[in-house]
Amino acid sequence: MTSFFRTKVIKIVPAIVLSLSLLLAGCNSPKSNDDLKSPVPNTSGQDSGQADSSSAPATPTPTLIPTPTIDVQSVKPNEAGKIMVVMFHNFVESFTPTSYDNGEYTTTFSEFEKLLQSLYDNGYRLISMSDYLNNNISVPAGCIPMIFTFDDGTAGQFNLVEENGTLKANKKSAVGIMEEFYKKHPDFGLKGTFYVNLGNSTFEGKGTLQERLKYLVDKGFEIGNHTYTHINLKNTTSAEKIQEEIGKNQKTIAELIPGYKMTTFSLPYGLPSKDLQNYVIKGVYDGVEYEHAAIMEVGWDPAHSPVSKDFNPLSTHRVRASGINPVECDLAWWIKNLSRGEQYVSDGNPDTITVPAGKEDKIDKDKLKDKELIVY
Template sequence: MRKNLTLLMVFIMILSSGCTNNLYSSKEVNQSKNSAIDEVSNETQGQASTGALTSGSSSKGGKAEASASSQKVNAIDYNTVKPNECGQIMVVMFHNFIEEYQGKGDKAYTTTFSEFQKLLQDLYDRKYRLISLTDMLNNNIDIPAGCIPMVFTFDDGTAGQFSLTEKAGKLVVNPRSAVGIMEEFNKTHPDFGLSGTFYVNLGVKTTFKGDGTMSERLKYLIDKGFEIGNHTKTHVSLPEVKTSQKMLEEVGGNQKLMNEYVPGYVFNSFSLPFGSASKNLKEYVIHGNYEGTEYRHSAVMLVGANPAPSPVSVKFDPLAVPRVRATGITKVECDLAWWLDAVSKGSSQYVSDGNADTVAVPKSKKENVDMAKLNGKQLIEY
């Protein structure tokens, strides 16, 4: 108990001083802070004991459906697996990837290919499994029991993240890119998952610089199951945008270019450049119409600095999704390495029960579940 209380005090001190980013609002900061603190605080109250399974939703499937779902859930040992599907999910934010550091660029936002390879193996060994951002937003999380969902996001469309190269007259992924490394890892670890969202600035011609046209580059990612998100046309700092017309040009203009490169593809989410939002024109980040091109984002990514609440959590806000910064050449407080160490000491993170049709939580955490967000799924308390 004394050890847990000490851990709680350390978390509160750190979160109060350094695990937030002043580029987003105090409401969003407090949401992330409180989520982390509340989860660690629950540790001092002990683990929930095994009890009867109950349904907390009025699923239309009736008794037969509930019975089948309960039987599937009963196949796991709750005391061993300890599922917590209202726990936090790390949405990781990557930027630059390079072969080795040459003394230029931001060390905190730059990852070497070799370190990225090691990271994938480390995450796999820790039972993390990749899911798409869309599946997270829709609470369509289907991973094995005891595994932990994670979402990868990539900002700015750098060549180190992804590029194509011509080989024997055919365009193939550059093996020395994040996507190339992920594809290679997926060959031997297919259960890890192969997904991520790339936030692009299509007005920047160096986006995914390499062989092939912009259309071919984007289509390659989409065909592989990756998602593309809006990051403005030219990576403008939104607080510096003073007119609605300029905001529409940056946000809607990026969607218009996407329509030209990949007809019919619609951005579903938006990542704030520099993590900064426009106070007076923020509604244009969500939806608008630019020269006949309509756009609407169902989610907005922040820059920092904590794991995101579960999509069934009372604290989850898709229009303010916090992200964890990937560990760079220089480690910083609250980066991915920091959080991997922190969450391993508690029960704050999302742990799957292995059943995509249910939401399993310890009884002590039931109050964290927003019943309206279950969408017909059965709530299991234990």
């Protein structure tokens, strides 16, 4: 099949790369991010260098600003590396282990605050699930993208409180904590996908379900499908039941937020039988069609780069967030054991894919689309 995608490969000779560009590599030194600032786009709709035609007889010549380069040998970008898609569940103020819940899937608000600071200091930056799937990753050079996902729609993840007649995110919730952190470090990002069961109690608190969902969407968070009542798909033998659980969730959110579509799915418990797996990807219920671009699996390891030959969004691996009772292969374990060289380290340019020599064979050139592959 003929490919219409650009697959141009540029070879960089390290000696001629501009070393002055280190000033632009915000995450080059993960422990020193105090001066990191994201580029601010011109949103005024005007070119600040353009003169008023009513007072200037001639059109000025625009000044061309060259695209900044980076010192690849210092930044060491590797956009063929792994990306951690983190899976969160419960958030609480305090926790006492019991015989049936030892805290593996639960974290405290204070520990979550510490986690955000630690991730930031170590050069991680949040991106959305959509940008990951669409290979639209834009974080500063030297930074490592990370994706937050939240399963089950619990109140600890997000709930609304009323302050002076206005509904706001509870500061004692994951979203409230993220918002406060974002005020101090806007370059960290305010992104995440919430996988909800709209037939259960979702984000219990003030406001209607519609107001809660709209708050998240308006803030730039994404909503994903997790079935209507969190059924165990492994024990479900009916194609009709699977489509009802997934389709009813989609139908409900479209009624609450007209036109909104949940395009990714998180498995509750696991996949059904092979004969029914296709209904998790797409189906129809009561005239409402659904189709998922990605399926989130239960966490145990990092996901592949969206340009990797191994990238399969219908089997997206996740890393379990560290709970009160840490376990092997949770987030803290991976941060300790996954080297920087194995991770996706950004080159700072969303229009290029930069990898070290020897890593180019891991790239599926058809997935580059209109991006250029740079090998150094």
